[in-house]
Amino acid sequence: MKNIGILGASGSVGMQGLDVIREHKDQYRLVSFSVGNNIQVAKDIIEEFQPEIVSVGSESLKDQLSAIVTEPIEIVYGDEGLIKIAGYHKNDMLLNSILGSIGLKPTIHAIEQGIDIALANKETLVVAGEIVMKKAKEHGVNILPVDSExxxxxxxxxxxxxxxxxxxxxxxxxxxxxxxxxxxxxxxxxxxxxxxxxxxxxxxxxxxxxxxxxxxxxxxxxxxxxxxxxxxxxxxxxxxxxxxxxxxxxxxxxxxxxxxxDMRMPIQYAFTYPDRLPRQAxxxxxxxxxxxxxxxxxxxxxxxxxxxxxxxxxGGTMPVVMNAVNEIAVSMFLNGEISFLDIETLIEREMKAHEVIMNPDLDTILAVDKQYKEMKYEV
Incomplete structure (x- = not known):
């Protein structure tokens, strides 16, 4: 029995990860997971899978979930909640399917606890690939890719x-x-x-x-x-x-x-590696x-x-800037604030203007990421 933690359980990849666990209940157990704001999905997951700890987006959401859940479970929240889920001591493997560079710090924490990573969070390696892979090697942790490619x-x-x-x-x-x-x-x-x-x-x-x-x-x-x-x-x-x-x-x-x-196949392969299990698909x-x-x-x-x-x-901080501006630009497009091609315009403009910091450490990467996500963008 392998214990699985999931960051981003209410997202597309997270839900498909739950499908894999559901199909192979004799092989996998969900022990920890996070959601953002979807309290009903969190409640449903808790009732079906009986995990031990869950993280939600805020303290008020924690209070809301506590009021509707009868099962015994620890509820945490926010960025610190993601860290607790990632490094939960019973995790054998963490499926990181959270969106954006917010997945970086939890991934590093899980690696430091010796937990293998099934990685669907592209941004972790985009903004800090050298640091993450070096740390995984130091701690003897497997980084198993979940993206189909x-x-x-x-x-x-x-x-x-x-x-x-x-x-x-x-x-x-x-x-x-x-x-x-x-x-x-x-x-x-x-x-x-x-x-x-x-x-x-x-x-x-x-x-x-x-x-x-x-x-x-x-x-x-x-x-x-x-x-x-x-x-x-x-x-x-x-x-x-x-x-x-x-x-x-x-x-x-x-x-x-x-x-x-079908993303369930690469998710399952990351869970089973180096073995394989049959799938009904x-x-x-x-x-x-x-x-x-x-x-x-x-x-x-x-x-x-x-x-x-x-x-x-x-190199240096340029991928951090590209990724941060893209995250904000896509959010603006989804909110109807800019046009589709404006996404490219914003990314190109900020990349051209950025003064690159070479060989950044983790603190520098996080600071640059924060700086560009807090900027106000106009086309």
Whole structure:
């Protein structure tokens, strides 16, 4: 029996993580979890899974949950609550599916407690990849990727010699607007942007997919997860989202991982690694699909992806700024304050203006992140 903690249990990935635990109750037990503001979901999770500790967004939410829960459970809240969930002493593994750089400090705390990480929180490695991976190595902790692309690469590399890698090829669906020109993007709506053709995801990730920033974050994450120079990480458009990523080796062999677009598979693989468990799920039928399509990436069309490559090549605090401004810009778009293309405008402007701090420590990273998230942005 493996004890699981989940940060962000009420989000898309968190809920799918609960599905995995639900299907394999003889293998996994939920002992700790966090939600933001969704008290009803928290109550439902507590009643079904009987965990020992839960964190909510604020003290008032803690009081609300305490009033409606009859099961014995410790309730904590806020940033300190996330830290307590992440480092809970009974956690064997932490699924970090929380959104944004707020997931960084809990991840580091869990690593320091020797808890393995199933990582869906891209921003942790985007803003502090070098620090996080070094700390994981020091504490003998496994960082197991949950994003379908990184899980695919991880599986393709099983049993392979790292020095034989020629390049990683990360696939991208292209998101909601993959067939639109830049001029057609000027008048797209929020409803259009949230209509992803392949995946069921939360709002923030769906918008990031539409701008292709999601793929940019994944490129940076892959650099740190697999310890490769950015020049060895490529992206290609693959609309069907069947091949989740590929690895090319120095002998020209290319190994790919295929599957249906379902996050439960990589979540379960992170939980079970190095073993596998059966799943009751739709099977991939290539005969029925008929064909798979690929196109080279157009970095002028998908500017946010280019921003990500530029940010990690520059290094230092540039990825922190890119990520922070993106988080705020996406929030502004979701709130109807800016247009879709304004997201790119804000990110590009702030990246150009930023004076990079090289080799930042954790305190510097957190300070820069806070600074850019508290700024007032106008287009």
């Amino acid at each position: 990184h899980s695919a690469i991880f599986q393709c590399l099983n049993g392979e010699n790292h020095k034989n890698i020629e390049k990683l090829i990360i696939t991208a669906s292209g998101g909601s607007f993959r067939n639109k020109t830049r001029s057609e993007l000027e008048h797209v709506t929020l409803e259009d942007a949230l209509n992803h053709p392949n995946w069921s995801m939360g709002k923030k990730i769906t918008i990031d997919s539409a701008t292709m920033m999601n793929k940019g974050l994944e490129v940076i994450e892959a650099k740190w997860l697999f310890d490769l120079p950015i020049e060895k990480i490529e992206t290609v458009l693959h609309q069907e989202s069947i091949i989740h990523s590929m690895v090319e080796f120095n002998d020209t062999s290319v190994i790919a991982q295929l599957g249906t677009p 739709e099977r991939l039928n290539l005969g029925q699909i008929g064909q798979l399509n690929f196109k080279p990436m157009d970095y002028e069309r998908f500017k946010c992806l280019k921003f990500a490559y530029d940010a990690i090549k520059i």
